[in-house]
């Protein structure tokens with residue numbers, strides 16, 4: 001039977017990682033990969049995660065199956081982190097999921113069960129995996145304008161105009177913060193205007209929050225989630241703990257649904273758990289218990305917030321450093337969008353041909369759209385990076 005198959009298309013980012021790995025030039029720089037890195041170029045386990053893991057090793061009594069919804073303490077803690085007191089908890093349900101991707105996949109099946117003909121509107125551009133992940137699950141996707149690649153701003157008016165014309169009842173996928181790939185988030189006023197259209201058109205917001213705490217603060221980054229929760233009858237929120245807890249490979253995230261009332265919440269809950277049973281049966285436990293321990297212990301939570309602020313600060317600092325270096329080395333070009341962006345990603349704003357030259361001539365790796373992961377910049381490589389960029393402009 002396998003003779004019917006053709007090789008699947010190569011994943012652009014995985015291909016880039018391999019090319020970078022095989023590049024013998026010592027000065028090479030990887031700005032493609034999707035993980036946080038320290039000034040030493042490492043992606044270490046957070047200290048607070050190590051502490052919680054040690055406690056877990058010392059106290060865990062069983063590795064028997066957990067239920068389809070995962071760890072109740074984790075779910076309660078993630079719900080609190082996401083919604084705070086923005087809405088009556090009787091209308092909310094949260095389940096554990098295998099990373100943000102697993103959460104998005106369960107949400108896709110839930111949408112298909114509830115409203116199979118609805119379109120899901122995603123930003124142009126959006127995270128490269130949103131389209132295959134949600135589309136592959138069977139959802140029909142459409143795009144709304146988002147990023148102006150020339151001016152490096154959000155096309156808010158065009159976005160609002162498109163959303164104001166979509167069919168009532170359609171779904172809108174929003175990035176809560178640190179929009180991937182552009183790094184440009186709506187201001188609070190812009191978010192309010194987006195929420196107005198969602199309410200007017202009776203759209204269902206589906207918020208992907210993969211970077212809570214990476215843009216401004218845990219609270220500020222959840223602004224649109226909490227603002228919408230207070231205004232809409234129904235909403236879906238996917239969380240990932242890959243970035244903000246550094247638990248990438250442990251696969252931990254959550255899926256929350258806001259329903260109009262407790263009775264419909266209970267029905268949604270039963271459907272979500274039924275979906276889980278038909279895909280992966282039960283979620284992985286380790287990372288979720290670690291997160292539950294951290295969020296449930298005031299000292300560990302305080303220590304986590306410090307480490308999170310350090311990661312956020314490093315990303316901001318590296319963008320500023322690159323911006324300052326480019327100001328000196330390429331003064332005729334405006335790179336101010338680098339410091340207006342937040343989180344891990346933003347577009348450098350160069351052509352695909354220039355991206356290829358950077359790779360070939362200087363060993364500087366980024367995806368073809370010129371999206372860069374600022375965590376790949378260090379005080380040590382920033383001058384070489386800015387020189388290379390200036391030379392290719």
Ligand SMILES: Cc1ncc(COP(=O)(O)O)c(C=O)c1O
Pocket residue numbers: 034098099100101102127175180208210240241242248252253
């Ligand atoms: C916007 C967005 N959503 C979801 C995810 C999924 O994260 P996870 O690794 O937890 O599956 C990512 C990861 O890069 C992302 O950028």
